[in-house]
Amino acid sequence: MALRHLVTGMLAILLAGAVISAVPAQSVAPQGESSALAGTAVLVEIKDAISPATREFFLRTLERAEDGQAAVLILVLDTPGGLSDSMRDMIKGILNARIPVVTYVAPSGAHAASAGTFILYASHIAAMAPGTNLGAATPVSIGGDSPEEEPKDEEGTEDGRKGSKKASRPSTAMDRKVLNDSVAYIRSIAEMRGRNLEFAEAAVVDAASITATEALARGVIDLIADDLPSLMTALDGRQVKLPTGPSVLKTKGIVVERVEMDWRTSLLSVLTNPMVAYGLLLIGLYGLMFEGYNPGAILPGVVGGVCLLLGLYALQVLSVNFAGLALVFLGVGMMIAEFFVPSFGALGFGGLVAFVIGSIVLMDTGAPGMALSRGLVGGVATVAGMLMLGTMWLAMRARRRPVATGREQMVGDTAEAVDAFTGRGQVRIYGELWNAVSTTPVAAGQQLRIDRVQGLTLHVSPVE
Secondary structure: OHHHHHHHHHHHHHHHHHHHHHOOOOOOOOOOHHHHHOOOEEEEEEOOOEOHHHHHHHHHHHHHHHHOOOOEEEEEEOEOOEOHHHHHHHHHHHHOOOOOEEEEEOOOOOEEEOHHHHHHHHOOEEEEOOOOEEEOOOOOOHHHOOOOOOOOOOOOOOOOOOOOOOOOOOOOHHHHHHHHHHHHHHHHHHHHHOOOHHHHHHHHHOOOEEEHHHHHHOOOOOEEOOOHHHHHHHHOOOEEEEOOEEEEOOOOOOOEEEOOOOHHHHHHHHHOOHHHHHHHHHHHHHHHHHHHHOOOOOHHHHHHHHHHHHHHHHHHHOOEOHHHHHHHHHHHHHHHHOOOOOOOOHHHHHHHHHHHHHHHOOEOOOOOOOOOOHHHHHHHHHHHHHHHHHHHHHHHHHHHOOOOOOHHHOOOOEEEEOOOEEEEEEEEEOOEEEEEEEEEEEOOOOEEEEEEEEOOEEEEEEOO
């Protein structure tokens, strides 16, 4: 019955997922909405790591703004970086946009690090608020480990300034390929937009970072604006180059339309958070495990099935090491098998080791905001290990207990003779009359110890 409920719930979830996935990603604007965007400024905010959800939201909004003939799209940016693939898709959209795209690093205290620097360079106009910074665009190696440092000159600079510390240099061929590709990519963007080439390369090679004031002085950005109204005033009259030809911005007094994420993109943004995806995966696995331990509970199976499907969906969107995912599944499976196979802890501890290693290498990227917390992995592993040890201790204690039911319980217990007899007679135990055999004479009411049970006959001896 429990299995039937679980299978029914899983089929319903799969059907719902198929229906949702069949809905086109591009939302259809109501009639007249496109014309309402004509001559307006579309405002988009990105305040987190660049992820697949961010990419989808930005590109969909850009296409809607282009179709609606908006005057300009303003991207308010505050990001520590993100996934390279998502960043490149966004840059591709910006470079081929039919309307001007302005990236504005704001508010004060915000930054455009790593992938944010690339996006800022690619925009038609780059602006920053006072007290912001950009840079540190060095690609992070898989797993987030720092490559070995090469010997550096104490008088060397990170971007031409004396006394600056050089960043770590890649030591493997793959790291060098990734680094050189990133350098060439940002230099090509800088050449296309006429921005500072030296800092672009230093930001990637040496993880250089500069403030908004330095960026303006060195030709990295186009302007500094205190707030959005100041930005709109400063943009008015500026000329940008689009694929369709030159365009002059007319932003003075323009209407600004702020675009928020819809429910689908918001859900995708939450699910593609590595912490959330990892948590859903664990809840799914343990939910199905508890359903297997307690057939008929239904709720753990339903919750586990839903969370497992959502977690797997999020992982296929993210950059995942499938060997790590396999190790996580193997580890959980071995820990479950420990409860059924008497391996004296070998399966359990082996599974725990596989689970920890798989969790550490699960996320196949070291991009900022896209890695699992080692503290979370350690905490989950500690709890799982304590639960496993507790279960093993309870099982061993139960094994050492005397038998509490059945014939084996009677061995060693005390019965009372009903009548005097020699050889064969009757005794009373637990309120029941049993046939008994004794090698010594027995008096009525005498206390007898049960030595063994043979069929329906008790072999007894007097209690000394």
